[in-house]
Amino acid sequence: MDATIFYYTGTGNSLWVARLIAEELGGASLIPVSNQGEGERIIDTKVAGVVFPVHIWGVPAPVVRFVESLKSSHPVYFFGVAVHAGQVSNTLVQLKKILSRRGVPLSLGFEVRMPSNYIPWGGPGPQEKQRALFAHARDKVSRISDMIRQRAVLPVERGPLWQRIILTAFYHLSFSHVPGMDKKFRADDRCNDCGICLRVCPASNITLSEGKPLWHHRCEQCFACLQWCPAEAIQYGTRTLRYERYHHPEIVLRDILRSDE
Ligand SMILES: Cc1cc2nc3c(=O)[nH]c(=O)nc-3n(C[C@H](O)[C@H](O)[C@H](O)COP(=O)(O)O)c2cc1C
Missing domain, CATH: 3.40.50.360 (Flavodoxin domain)
Structure with missing residues (x-):
């Protein structure tokens, strides 16, 4: 069609x-x-x-x-x-x-x-x-x-x-705060400088500084950086350390990489 x-x-x-x-x-x-x-x-x-x-x-x-x-x-x-x-x-x-x-x-x-x-x-x-x-x-x-x-x-x-x-009200309240919500992202000691986080970020919001990702407050909250990190080194706040990562089992990294890659 x-x-x-x-x-x-x-x-x-x-x-x-x-x-x-x-x-x-x-x-x-x-x-x-x-x-x-x-x-x-x-x-x-x-x-x-x-x-x-x-x-x-x-x-x-x-x-x-x-x-x-x-x-x-x-x-x-x-x-x-x-x-x-x-x-x-x-x-x-x-x-x-x-x-x-x-x-x-x-x-x-x-x-x-x-x-x-x-x-x-x-x-x-x-x-x-x-x-x-x-x-x-x-x-x-x-x-x-x-x-x-x-x-x-x-x-x-x-x-x-x-x-x-109720939930639509939360949507409107949070909308303008989303870009800055990346303040809660950090990379732990397992980060090995591979750069995949910045290559999957649809907002080009991540750069590497001294081998670690830096988020620049243009975040879209898609969580691609955290979920596709092969070392599971990216955390959001304090609780994500204990939770299982996810991406759809039939979708691979190259499907997600930005087209300018
Ligand atoms: C920042 C964020 C907010 C979300 N908010 C909702 C929500 O309001 N309601 C819901 O049912 N799922 C919510 N989800 C879950 C996603 O919509 C759901 O897992 C979706 O299948 C992810 O699709 P994707 O793999 O194409 O990104 C949210 C996910 C993220 C990352």
Whole structure:
């Protein structure tokens, strides 16, 4: 199908979902949201969509910026998939509003639950539970792809009312603080100067200084630096030392490296 799927990902869950949709559609261009640069982004296919993780109960800032830059010179069938770990909140309603300001109606908006990569609150859970989430996600993505093929138009999926009221408020309160939240990152003695953290950072927020990563307060909180560190040397606050690292098992490091690598 002549379709474009834009994706944003820290640990590969959203990329995996985007790839599955592309496969189910019989092919689609997959384009990372980071590395888009400044200026308007013209959608040049009749079908397009965006797949991204839910961050702090809403749409992550890079995805907001990206969607705000979208433009289409022809009617486009647009879909969105919010990949999350159990609390999608009002994310897809938010996406729909931003798109509609750009004159692009959101025809389909679905949530897909996957293992959590928010390591300050714990690891991704037991393997068995992860496998169950992947199997469920596969089925759901297949249904979503059928609907895309049929150009279905449906109300977007939403979390329960309490999430949409309380958690959406947290999203708005924290939004402007996200870039500086990297103050809690540090590298411990296991850091061996490999530089992978800076190569996976979609925000180019990390440099190495005397062999250790330095974060420059342009953080997007995707946790790629911590989760992809082969030495497990990167910590966030005090609790991540004891939690298991995660990335999607079918996504490898070279899939995540910035395209300027
Ligand atoms: C900073 C941050 C905030 C998150 N906030 C939420 C959230 O509000 N609700 C939720 O269900 N999952 C949340 N998650 C979990 C991710 O949405 C989930 O693990 C997703 O599958 C990760 O996708 P990715 O591998 O494509 O980055 C959060 C993860 C991070 C790193």
